[in-house]
Amino acid sequence: MNTSLSQQLFTRGKAVIPGGVNSPVRAFKLVDGTPFFVRSAKGAHLRDEDGNDYIDYIGTWGPAILGHAPDKIIAAVGDAITRGLGYGTPTAVEVDMAETIVRWIPSIDKVRMTSSGTEATMSAIRLARGYTGRKYIIKFEGCYHGHVDSLLVSAGSGALTCGKPDSAGVPDAFAALTIALPYNDKEAVRQAFAAHGSDIAAIILEPYPANAGLYFPKDNFLEYLRDITARHGALLIFDEVMTGFRLGKDGVQGIHGITPDITCLGKVIGGGLPVGAFGGRADIMDCVSPLGPVYQAGTLSGNPIAMTAGLTQLRELENTDAYSRLENLGARLEEGIRKALADTGNPFTFHRTGSMFCLFFTAKEVNNLQDAMTASLEQYRPFFRSLLEQGVYFAPSPYETGFISAAHTESDIDHTVAAVARALKSIG
Numbered sequence: 392m393n394t395s396l397s398q399q400l401f402t403r404g405k406a407v408i409p410g411g412v413n414s415p416v417r418a419f420k421l422v423d424g425t426p427f428f429v430r431s432a433k434g435a436h437l438r439d440e441d442g443n444d445y446i447d448y449i450g451t452w453g454p455a456i457l458g459h460a461p462d463k464i465i466a467a468v469g470d471a472i473t474r475g476l477g478y479g480t481p482t483a484v485e486v487d488m489a490e491t492i493v494r495w496i497p498s499i500d501k502v503r504m505t506s507s508g509t510e511a512t513m514s515a516i517r518l519a520r521g522y523t524g525r526k527y528i529i530k531f532e533g534c535y536h537g538h539v540d541s542l543l544v545s546a547g548s549g550a551l552t553c554g555k556p557d558s559a560g561v562p563d564a565f566a567a568l569t570i571a572l573p574y575n576d577k578e579a580v581r582q583a584f585a586a587h588g589s590d591i592a593a594i595i596l597e598p599y600p601a602n603a604g605l606y607f608p609k610d611n612f613l614e615y616l617r618d619i620t621a622r623h624g625a626l627l628i629f630d631e632v633m634t635g636f637r638l639g640k641d642g643v644q645g646i647h648g649i650t651p652d653i654t655c656l657g658k659v660i661g662g663g664l665p666v667g668a669f670g671g672r673a674d675i676m677d678c679v680s681p682l683g684p685v686y687q688a689g690t691l692s693g694n695p696i697a698m699t700a701g702l703t704q705l706r707e708l709e710n711t712d713a714y715s716r717l718e719n720l721g722a723r724l725e726e727g728i729r730k731a732l733a734d735t736g737n738p739f740t741f742h743r744t745g746s747m748f749c750l751f752f753t754a755k756e757v758n759n760l761q762d763a764m765t766a767s768l769e770q771y772r773p774f775f776r777s778l779l780e781q782g783v784y785f786a787p788s789p790y791e792t793g794f795i796s797a798a799h800t801e802s803d804i805d806h807t808v809a810a811v812a813r814a815l816k817s818i819g
């Protein structure tokens with residue numbers, strides 16, 4: 392595989408951009424590689440600057456649920472840009488977007504748009520503190536909520552990949568207001584509330600943590616969190632930036648029948664453009680400026696082009712059988728990978744829900760960050776490289792979740808399964 396143009400671009404990029412990339416995981420640091428530079432993308436496929444084709448399981452890190460550059464989104468955006476790129480005034484499409492989110496997610500009465508998931512979580516915890524008048528936030532180890540200062544404590548995703556779950560530059564005084572606990576550990580949560588109950592503003596969590604691999608709540612953990620927060624007058628914030636509209640119309644909260652107080656959204660709701668959102672109960676959301684005292688704003692928030700892309704994607708999800716297609720494709724990939732694991736005698740742990748999946752290079756059951764960290768990086772590296780050479784792009788880190796799009800074909804999945812089987816054999 393010729394990657395000379397990507398290599399040249401990476402050399403040029405490294406001279407003028409920290410690490411040559413604008414977001415850390417893209418640097419392929421953990422897998423000791425050189426990232427490929429993408430020239431174009433369509434459906435489930437990426438084409439790099441050297442002309443190599445890859446079946447993509449990153450999907451722009453989540454947004455591309457219908458695949459890349461879906462015709463309907465491209466057409467809608469093309470039409471919208473003829474009317475201007477943004478006005479800094481209210482627009483009809485923002486109201487349409489808010490109505491759609493409120494209709495799909497019953498826990499959300501009102502919603503405010505942002506330009507990223509990070510802004511959504513940052514605003515949500517400010518709102519929780521403003522609403523409750525309390526200072527502490529509980530988060531869970533390995534959950535990633537964007538690069539918000541006080542949430543970069545035991546964080547997953549790129550922070551974990553780069554070996555810095557606690558970022559430099561976050562003053563101890565900020566970090567001290569964040570209580571980081573092991574996911575799925577009810578006793579740790581109980582103790583935190585016993586010690587600080589009346590000072591805890593909120594628990595924020597990825598209800599299905601997907602930034603340190605992918606694992607799931609056990610023994611009614613989510614129900615427990617709903618109950619203990621309600622009993623102590625703290626808010627429950629579901630960060631569904633990754634899972635929102637990815638697993639169905641009403642996220643993990645819909646699957647488990649839990650009503651969080653605030654929900655953070657992003658990725659899929661932007662249709663590939665920079666969009667985030669936070670929403671929740673009306674009395675809480677009414678604390679946000681201009682109605683209330685919690686300040687929150689954004690020059691490009693609710694940008695009409697981004698709203699058009701996102702809304703078109705949501706309408707496609709609503710009007711097609713995308714979610715059942717994603718489930719079928721996910722089941723096909725799971726069956727193939729489980730068979731490949733059995734055939735090669737590898738005892739690795741495989742997790743999937745709908746179109747999200749993760750292969751952990753460990754035989755251990757994975758229920759929290761500590762379990763996820765037992766996955767072997769030494770085995771993941773050659774596995775990743777072998778897949779890439781076979782034209783299959785999995786995450787350049789064992790701590791990320793894979794995404795299937797509705798544009799993947801059965802033959803893409805079968806090709807991937809065959810490539811996984813070969814990659815597993817090559818690592819022995």
Ligand code: PMP
Nearest residue numbers: 507508509535536537630632633
């Ligand atoms: N929350 C979760 C659960 C995420 O996965 C991410 C991004 N991967 C974020 C928040 C931050 O979103 P963004 O990168 O758009 O700031």
